[in-house]
Amino acid sequence: MVKRESTGELIWGVIVETEAYSQIEEACHGYRRRSKSNETLFGSPGRFYVYLTYGIYHCVNLVTGRKDWANGVLLRSLAMPNESERIASGPGLLAKRFGLDRSYDNLEAKEANNLWLTSKPTEFKDNQIVRSTRIGISQAKNLRWRWYLQASRSISKRCKGDACPPISKAWFPIERDRQ
DNA sequence: TGTATGATTAAT
């Protein structure tokens, strides 16, 4: 994910942890009703759905699937170059670091909007990705719809017994290419 | 109008 600040500065990070939500399950904001607050989740895919949680933090999703059907991917953690490993580890911290709030809700993810996603900088093999149940929900706890990069120290929570290898510089090819 | 509840985090 990349953001161009008003100053022109680029901030970006590699998405290392996500969760999926869908209208078919109780933990999804679109499960019960379509309303003003979750309208974005029912809208066009490719936009950001940003909401306030616990009155303090914001969470950022990318709307997926199709229009009129609530599907989204919660961005839970990013690994950022040249910053402390856990600066964006957790959905609230991620939104905070990127300065994202409700004013970004329903914004289409594209460079012209100064907030966008690019293809993953490094090919990650399937065996580098761990799947688990989702975090912080009270319903639909059985669904294993959380994924994270096993080798990242920047995820919010690690599964028991899951080791973490040293960080690879290959995650940050933009930095590498500049060097 | 009143009250309970989070897709969280940091501190105890």
Next chain:
DNA sequence: TTAATCATACAA
């Protein structure tokens, strides 16, 4: 385990 903090949902 709990406080912080507020928009939303739902009951009355």
